[in-house]
Amino acid sequence: MKRRATLAVAAAATATLLAPSACGRNSQTVHDQQVFSLRGTHLVIDIPASDLQLMPGNGPGIQVQRWLSGTAAKPGHASWTLDGDTLHLGINCSGLVVSCGSRFQVAVPPDVSVAVHSGSGNDTVSGLPGPVAIDGGSGQVELSDTSGPLQIGTGSGNITASAIRSPTVHATSNQGKVDIGFAAPPQMVDIRCTVGNATARVPTAGHRYRVVVTTDTGTAQSTVPDDPNSDSIVQVFSHNGNATVLPAS
Numbered sequence: 001m002k003r004r005a006t007l008a009v010a011a012a013a014t015a016t017l018l019a020p021s022a023c024g025r026n027s028q029t030v031h032d033q034q035v036f037s038l039r040g041t042h043l044v045i046d047i048p049a050s051d052l053q054l055m056p057g058n059g060p061g062i063q064v065q066r067w068l069s070g071t072a073a074k075p076g077h078a079s080w081t082l083d084g085d086t087l088h089l090g091i092n093c094s095g096l097v098v099s100c101g102s103r104f105q106v107a108v109p110p111d112v113s114v115a116v117h118s119g120s121g122n123d124t125v126s127g128l129p130g131p132v133a134i135d136g137g138s139g140q141v142e143l144s145d146t147s148g149p150l151q152i153g154t155g156s157g158n159i160t161a162s163a164i165r166s167p168t169v170h171a172t173s174n175q176g177k178v179d180i181g182f183a184a185p186p187q188m189v190d191i192r193c194t195v196g197n198a199t200a201r202v203p204t205a206g207h208r209y210r211v212v213v214t215t216d217t218g219t220a221q222s223t224v225p226d227d228p229n230s231d232s233i234v235q236v237f238s239h240n241g242n243a244t245v246l247p248a249s
Contacts, residue, residue, distance in 0.1 A: 028069065028073060029067055029068065029069040029073065029101070030067070030068050030069070030073045031065065031066070031067050031068075032065070032066055032068075033063070033064065033065040033066075034064050034080065035059070035061040035062065035063050035064070036061055036062040036064060036082040036087060037060075037061050037062075037082075038061065038062050038082070038085065038109075038112065039085075040085055041111050041112050041113065042085055042112065042113050042114075042115070043062060043085060043087060043108060043112050043113070043114050043115070044085055044086040044087065044114075044115045044116075044117070045086075045087045045089065045106060045114065045115070045116045045117070045118075046086055046087070046088045046089070046090075046117050047089040047090070047104065047116065047117070047118050047119070047121060048090060048118070048119040048120070048121075049090070049091060049093070049102070049119050049120050049121060050089060050090075050091055050102040050103060050104055050121045051102070051103045051104070051121040051122045051123075051124075051139075052089070052103075052104050052105075052106065052116065052118060052121060052122070052123045052124070053103070053104070053105040053106070053124045053125075053126075054106055054108060054114060054116070054123070054124065054125045054126070054128060054132070055105065055106070055107050055108070055125075055126055055127055055128070056107065056108065056110060056127045056128060056129070057107030057108050057109050057110075058107070059107075059109065060109060061109075062082070062087065062106060062107070062108065062109075062112075063106070063107035064080060064087070064089070064104060064105070064106050064107075065104070065105040066078065066080065066089070066102065066103065066104045066105075067101075067102065067103045067104075068091070068101070068102050069099060069100075069101035069102070070097070070098060070099030070100045070101055071091075071092075071093050071097050071098075071099065071100040072091040072092075072093060072100045072101060072102045076092070077091060077092045077093070077100075078090065078091045078092070078102065079091075080104075087106070089104045108128060108130075110129050110130065111130065112130060113130045113131040113132070113133075113148070114128065114130065114131070114132050114133070115132075115133040115134075115135075116132075116133065116134045116135065116136075117135050118134065118135070118136045118137060118139060119137040119138070119139070120137055120138050120139055121139045122139040122140045122141070122142070122157075123136060123139060123140070123141045123142070124141075124142045124143075125141075125142070125143045125144070125146060126143070126144045126145055126146075127144070127145045127146070128146050128147075128148060129146075129147045129148055130148040131148045131149045131150075131151075132146060132148060132149075132150055132151070132152075133150075133151040133152070134151070134152045134153065134154075135153055136152070136153060136154040136155065136157055137154065137155045137156070137157070138154075138155055138156045138157055139154070139157045140154075140157045140158050140159075140160075140176075141154055141157060141158070141159045141160070142160050142161070143159075143160070143161040143162075143164060144161065144162050144163055144164065145163050145164065145165075145183075146161070146164045146165065146166050147164070147165040147166060148166060149166055149167060149168045149169075150164070150166045150168070150169045150170065150171070151170050152169075152170070152171045152172070153171070153172040153173070154172075154173045154174070154176055155173075155174050155175065156173075156174060156175040156176055157173065157176050158173065158176040158177045158178070158179075158196075159171050159173055159176065159177070159178045159179070159180070160177075160178075160179045160180075161179070161180045161181060162181045163181065163182075163183040164180070164181070164182055164183060164184075165182070165183050165184040166182075166186065167186055167187045167188070168186065168187055168188040168189075169186060169188070169189050169190070169191075170190045171190070171191050171192070172191075172192045172193070173192075173193050173194070173196055174193075174194045174195065175194065175195045175196060176193070176195075176196050177193065177196040177197045177198070177199075177241070178191050178192075178193055178196065178197075178198050178199065179197075179199045179201075180199070180200050180201065181201040181248055182200075182201060182202050182203055182248050183203070183248070184203065185202065185203050185207040185209075185232060186202065186232065186234070187231070187232055187233075188232070188233050189202070189233065189234045189235065189236070190233075190235045191235070191236045191237070191243075192237045192238075193237070193238040193239065193240075193241055193243075194238075194239045194240065195239065195240045195241060196238065196240075196241045197218070197238060197241040197242045197243075197244070198236045198237060198238040198241065198242070198243045198244070199236070199242075199243075199244045199245075199246065200234050200236050200244070200245045200246070201245075201246045201247070201248040201249070202224060202234060202245065202246075202247065202248055203247070203248045204224055204225075204247045204248070207232065208225065208227035208230045208232070209224060209225075209226070209227060209230050209232045209233065209234045209245075210226065210227060210228055210229075210230045210231075210232065210233045210234070211224055211225075211226040211227075211234050211245050212233070212234070212235045212236070213235075213236050213237075213243045213244070213245055214236075214237050214243060215237065215238045215239070215241065215242065215243040216238075216239045216240065217239070217240050217241075218238055218240065218241045218242040218243065219242045219243075219244075220236075220242070220243045220244075221242075221243075221244055221245075222244070222245035222246075223245070223246055223247060224245045224246065224247055
């Protein structure tokens, strides 16, 4: 796989910390950063086994920082490459491993949309103005202060959002709760859980919604008035859990 040209902001480690490992010994944490030149306005992030933080960037490139500890901090056990529009962020923790920790932070320019394919790590998104799509595995997804369309899905992780201004939100979890809180009235909300509670919290001052709340085995309830003629739709469903629509506090 051919790696695109990258611009190093800081070569090698810029900071080290000491953290206890599973056996009580000290494990060095190494911090690096790098800027990747993206051609186009769409970024795909492939991150199978690490925590990810997405935040707004202030430059034309994709600014990436990483924190590695234990086996992940050893030479050849971590990688970051940009291939076309796909940023690959990986670690190798195979073999006899006492500790292997990793965390990545990606700062995205305001005109770039982001799609994330993650595995077992947690994903945190804050302040992004553009569209965000996350296809998650067993990790948690937390969002705040977003204003672009959201398409979020997890296998067994919870999805929580607060103070968002996104006009459309589609959130799905197979085994986890979904709780989405809005700071501005949305146009379309679609929340679905297979096993877990599903909750939408929407502003009600001066705004009305067409509300559809259903569940197969739990309790379905809404304290937000249903207006069948409204163009704003809030749909909340749980197969095995409670489905709830509440006024945003």
